[in-house]
Amino acid sequence: MSRRLALVGLGPGDPELVTAQAARVLNEVDYFLVADKTAQHPGTADLIERRDAICERHVAGPWRTVHVADPERDRADPADYGAAVRDWHEARALAFESALLENPGDAAVLVWGDPALYDSAIRIADRIAERGVVDVEVEVVPGLSSVQLLAARHRLVLNTIGGPITITTGRRLLDDAASGDNLVVMLDGALTCCRLPDPSGWWIWWGANLGSPGEQLIAGRLDEVAEAIADRREEARSAQGWVMDTYLLRRVTRP
Ligand SMILES: C[S@@+](CC[C@H](N)C(=O)[O-])C[C@H]1O[C@@H](n2cnc3c(N)ncnc32)[C@H](O)[C@@H]1O
Known part of the structure; x- marks a missing residue:
């Protein structure tokens, strides 16, 4: 058997x-x-x-x-x-x-x-x-994914109305961001979003160690919050011995 x-x-x-x-x-x-x-x-x-x-x-x-x-x-x-x-x-x-x-x-x-x-x-x-x-x-x-918890913590709908969403990795982000405007990023040990060419053109909703005591959350325009995210990421790592983070990037729509 x-x-x-x-x-x-x-x-x-x-x-x-x-x-x-x-x-x-x-x-x-x-x-x-x-x-x-x-x-x-x-x-x-x-x-x-x-x-x-x-x-x-x-x-x-x-x-x-x-x-x-x-x-x-x-x-x-x-x-x-x-x-x-x-x-x-x-x-x-x-x-x-x-x-x-x-x-x-x-x-x-x-x-x-x-x-x-x-x-x-x-x-x-x-x-x-x-x-x-x-x-x-x-x-x-099945289990609840970190992406679902990220959305819940920030009280977010992951997609824009009727719009698509790309789920990608830090390794692919720079390429995928050139064609996408709504992306969830995982497996990014290097905060690749900080290397996007137009940081003022993106909103970010970021979460680290979600569901653990060292959970960290930050949301804002990428150019304004990138430094705080990098600092909190290191705080989470030293508090818990590990850090895993996931974030949603959405292009700022110009009027
Ligand atoms: C190997 S993947 C596993 C993903 C997992 N199967 C899921 O459904 O969330 C590891 C990546 O998931 C994300 N991740 C997993 N757990 C997380 C958590 N508690 N907080 C934030 N991100 C997490 C991070 O992007 C991390 O680099």
Whole structure:
């Protein structure tokens, strides 16, 4: 019989933002699998503690977590970014497969936010199923994404009336901003918005460590708030040991 491999979206860190379905699945499986990056990034230990806090709130009785050491990703050649990420997914799939072989029973992978948005869990689980070494039935349990929490915190509608929205990364922002006027930016370790050629032409709604005690929020015209954002970003990092931020950029419409 196939074993269950549930990819459970936990939301962006706040135990109150876990869905009833995610809580049910956490209570049904035998153990949890967590990608552990603490060897490369010691600050991320707090992220593992936040996952523990979520389990403590929602799991009745004791639970067991299996930590899967995250393989190092080759970041040396950004020109070959896609290939480097594919290799990394393959290495991660093998690491998770070993953990499943060593630990019988049904497992849930604890996914930050929603598994459908900039997360490798679905690709990795598909790869494990495809290899066929472990017989797994993959299921996806949605979670609240950091983008939804950003919108709620700023009381925002992400799209303009009837308009499109681009969800992109820091790596692509300068190109995407040339053609888009309403963009959500994720995975931006370098506050790339500060390098936009016309900072007075954009509004920004920014949030860091949303759903965690060190949450930070700033909104305003980019040229007026960029410095404050950079400062608060560093404050969040030193308070919590890690910083993850997401922001909406919208072009200022001229009368
Ligand atoms: C690997 S992606 C994971 C996204 C996640 N699956 C989601 O649904 O939010 C990591 C990026 O998500 C954003 N992010 C995740 N959690 C966040 C949080 N609590 N506050 C702000 N941004 C967050 C940041 O842009 C971060 O660089």
